[in-house]
Amino acid sequence: GIQVEQSPPDLILQEGANSTLRCNFSDSVNNLQWFHQNPWGQLINLFYIPSGTKQNGRLSATTVATERYSLLYISSSQTTDSGVYFCAVEWRYGNNRLAFGKGNQVVVIP
């Protein structure tokens, strides 16, 4: 199978600060997604980004597939950004499933 590692596991930010979350994966992937899990447990889609760079408001993401990592940038953080961020990948060589990392727990304090 494929291994997914996210860092840092926990992050405390002052409101307005910027941050970078990292996702490393151990093999080639066809699909990579970033999610934000809200306090009620639902996974909210942030980016579908198997390669390249995308931006959506204060969030942006970059995946360098050849080097097996992805980065999620949060700029001008707000308290509503608090929660757990998950990276999930679909392994290129089978499985037809997403494999998740353990997540980045982010707390934004006012």
Add this chain to the structure above:
Amino acid sequence: DTGVSQNPRHKITKRGQNVTFRCDPISEHNRLYWYRQTLGQGPEFLTYFQNEAQLEKSRLLSDRFSAERPKGSFSTLEIQRTEQGDSAMYLCASSSQGFVEAFFGQGTRLTVV
């Protein structure tokens, strides 16, 4: 379409009872997935359907677990003789065929007492 829908949102059951969860995927999606998430962990794959065919099951899916998708639309996940270790969030996701974006429902949080 309002996205992937799961019912119930919460379920508390006594150990040994059977429970059934329902997932309604996005209507044009032919792939449906079930995942389980325990506290402090990322979701773990349980099983996957393409239309009505169950194509893959994880080793996590013991004999007490069964999933169906009878007409290739909604799916049910049943747990028989629940155990305390079954307490978790059960998440359903759907996607179109191919390597494309998956969308998740709100989840069903199961507590076995």
